[in-house]
Amino acid sequence: MTTESPPPLPIRVDRVSKRFDKTLALDAVSLEVGAGEIFGLVGPNGAGKTTLIRTVLDIIKPDSGTVEVLGHAFGPADRDRIGYLPEERGLYTRQPVGAVLEYLGALKGLTRSAAKAAAHRWLERFDLADMAAKKVDQLSKGNQQKVQIAAAFLAGPSIAILDEPLSGLDPVSARLVNAVIREYAAAGHTVILSTHQMNLVESLCSRVFMIARGRRVLYGDLKEIKRQHSSHAVLVRSTADYRACPLVARVADGPDEEGLVQVDLVDAASPDAFLAWLVAHNASVERFERLSAPLEDIFIRVVQTTAEVA
Amino acid sequence: MTKTLTIAKWEFITTVTRGAFIFAVIAMPLFYGGMFALAALAGRSAQASTSRAPVAVVDLAHILDLSFAAERAALREHARQDALEQMTALTARRSPAAAAVSSDTTSRPTPLVAYPTVDAALTDLRASKVSSVFVVNPDYIATGSITSYSRESGIFARQGDRQRQTELADAIRASLLKPALAGDALNRAYAPATNLSRLVLTRNGDFQPSADDTGLGPIAGSFGVFMLLTMAIFFSAGFMQQATIAERQNKMIEILLSSANPDEIVLGKLMGLGGAGLLQVGIYVALVIVPGTALLSVFQIPALKLALSVVYFFLGFLTFACLMTATGMIGRTAQESAQLSTIWMLIASAPWFFVTNIGAAPHGVLARALSFFPLTSPIAMMMRLSGTDLSLVEVFATIVVDAVAIAVIFRAATKIFRASALMYGKRPTMPELVRWLRAA
Numbered sequence: 001m002t003t004e005s006p007p008p009l010p011i012r013v014d015r016v017s018k019r020f021d022k023t024l025a026l027d028a029v030s031l032e033v034g035a036g037e038i039f040g041l042v043g044p045n046g047a048g049k050t051t052l053i054r055t056v057l058d059i060i061k062p063d064s065g066t067v068e069v070l071g072h073a074f075g076p077a078d079r080d081r082i083g084y085l086p087e088e089r090g091l092y093t094r095q096p097v098g099a100v101l102e103y104l105g106a107l108k109g110l111t112r113s114a115a116k117a118a119a120h121r122w123l124e125r126f127d128l129a130d131m132a133a134k135k136v137d138q139l140s141k142g143n144q145q146k147v148q149i150a151a152a153f154l155a156g157p158s159i160a161i162l163d164e165p166l167s168g169l170d171p172v173s174a175r176l177v178n179a180v181i182r183e184y185a186a187a188g189h190t191v192i193l194s195t196h197q198m199n200l201v202e203s204l205c206s207r208v209f210m211i212a213r214g215r216r217v218l219y220g221d222l223k224e225i226k227r228q229h230s231s232h233a234v235l236v237r238s239t240a241d242y243r244a245c246p247l248v249a250r251v252a253d254g255p256d257e258e259g260l261v262q263v264d265l266v267d268a269a270s271p272d273a274f275l276a277w278l279v280a281h282n283a284s285v286e287r288f289e290r291l292s293a294p295l296e297d298i299f300i301r302v303v304q305t306t307a308e309v310a
Numbered sequence: 311m312t313k314t315l316t317i318a319k320w321e322f323i324t325t326v327t328r329g330a331f332i333f334a335v336i337a338m339p340l341f342y343g344g345m346f347a348l349a350a351l352a353g354r355s356a357q358a359s360t361s362r363a364p365v366a367v368v369d370l371a372h373i374l375d376l377s378f379a380a381e382r383a384a385l386r387e388h389a390r391q392d393a394l395e396q397m398t399a400l401t402a403r404r405s406p407a408a409a410a411v412s413s414d415t416t417s418r419p420t421p422l423v424a425y426p427t428v429d430a431a432l433t434d435l436r437a438s439k440v441s442s443v444f445v446v447n448p449d450y451i452a453t454g455s456i457t458s459y460s461r462e463s464g465i466f467a468r469q470g471d472r473q474r475q476t477e478l479a480d481a482i483r484a485s486l487l488k489p490a491l492a493g494d495a496l497n498r499a500y501a502p503a504t505n506l507s508r509l510v511l512t513r514n515g516d517f518q519p520s521a522d523d524t525g526l527g528p529i530a531g532s533f534g535v536f537m538l539l540t541m542a543i544f545f546s547a548g549f550m551q552q553a554t555i556a557e558r559q560n561k562m563i564e565i566l567l568s569s570a571n572p573d574e575i576v577l578g579k580l581m582g583l584g585g586a587g588l589l590q591v592g593i594y595v596a597l598v599i600v601p602g603t604a605l606l607s608v609f610q611i612p613a614l615k616l617a618l619s620v621v622y623f624f625l626g627f628l629t630f631a632c633l634m635t636a637t638g639m640i641g642r643t644a645q646e647s648a649q650l651s652t653i654w655m656l657i658a659s660a661p662w663f664f665v666t667n668i669g670a671a672p673h674g675v676l677a678r679a680l681s682f683f684p685l686t687s688p689i690a691m692m693m694r695l696s697g698t699d700l701s702l703v704e705v706f707a708t709i710v711v712d713a714v715a716i717a718v719i720f721r722a723a724t725k726i727f728r729a730s731a732l733m734y735g736k737r738p739t740m741p742e743l744v745r746w747l748r749a750a
Contacts, residue, residue: 090564108569
């Protein structure tokens, strides 16, 4: 009987620190990203997201700590295994789109024919097949953005790191890019999404890492984080008189169009205890829903708390 | 190495297919060729017009025998023509094409016409029948007093004036010598150095005819070829700076750094852009020297010197290309980088400021110091090689020094490339630069 060892983690960052002059950009940051995962990297401006990404890509060397890619310390060959869309967008504006993609594919280790085929395939995927011969500066900003995203996926890397992939895209293109990201992860690849768009993180990511002032402030399963940071509020449709319950702090004025009433609980109470109280008082509960805080609210609250502590 | 070659190929192809490159390759030779042709035509035209118009001479001192002077001038001109034909024949044996370049460089003497009075001469000057009037004053023998009248003024008239003065001086000398000397003695006194043979000392201690005795002027021979190579260094290295600046403006550096390490990127760029620069310079050199191979044979540049010059050319290119790369990364804008890079140009040009000193003492302290300082070494060594023979030990030592310096500069350039690549729109401070260079 043989025991199969688990596949190596695509990314493992262990207590990585990096200082620029007097600024501690990364302060003993640790995280792990699994295969097939869409991982959200969020944080306010200047929090250290880009430094963390550049450290993973070996563009910046950490002062201390280790970075492992696909189970080993970063090596030269790992550059070919990571696709990257940097926040600072750039392309060779005077060159044809197809030629630029072929060049970037070749730099990721593809043969000339493979790079050409991949460029064609990805341009088609982004509805840009007829733009291959055009010079980059003849494309709209949005289409240039799609070309850059295509460049990140071009060589079929095990890991794709996308920094603000949807900025500047119209809703149709944004939906297309969302679909591509989902497909890519579904095929077993890892996608790291760095963004300020919390709705994007909520719709795509299974786990998140929030960084503020170089430190990890949130990390883990997105649903669990939202549950932990949700207010003590529930939406209920039942026959009970909520004001009679000692666990209730406030009841909203009236039910919504679905007949649901928002009930705010006192700090010491939990939704589970409130549900138990309803059952114990023979209320007919038709619907009971924990009110989840939007990630954006959690983000703002955590960032403000971090700033106050600092 | 594969990524280096991929980058090199991309940089080369995108550069040589750029409109600006093609325009520069085609337009610059056409422009300079046209300018040289215009200058030559204008020079010939001016010379022709000068020689067509005679010079009026009013001899108030009664010393001139203009018919005798014309006879002497014709004899001297004949001797000069003989020497020129011998040189052309020598050149033609080495290269027919070069003979075409070196032939037909004669200038005919201006005819001197005697006038009885100053008024008559000035009347003809006003009527443009003569180009100028010289009045040899009555007290000439005692004082040397001559009065000149001319229609032309300004800096561009000086060459014609000087030529006419020489003609008059020759005529006076011939006339004054006539009563004192005769035959060959008179010929030698009149034209003492028309048949000069130059011999130079060789490494074997023998004296051989000078290889530069082609009459093509001071930039001919090996010195001219090596001068072209030194210019080529700056052409090629300049490409590297332009491309680095463009890369920064395109914001492609971070994508490149995520695909290849800084050494691969900088080396690939050096190869690709250096190749493009060399192609451009090669085309220029070919156009300038065409029929180049023929001229090389005329100049009789020793193969070893030529090979060593090419080695120093590459050392110079690598040195300055690396420096230009780093400078291109430091500046916030193309203009700022270009301004910063002038310091390298000034340092590299130092040997040219001392060209006379190096020429006078090619083995002196100054020449050697410039040869062992990496930024001036390639050009100083090419300069010295063009004028003298150098010991192979010294040549080898300078090549080693240059190679070590290139390795150090390359390492520094890649460090600056990596660190400054991510500083969009910000110029690093000196402490930051020092920190990057000290970083592992």
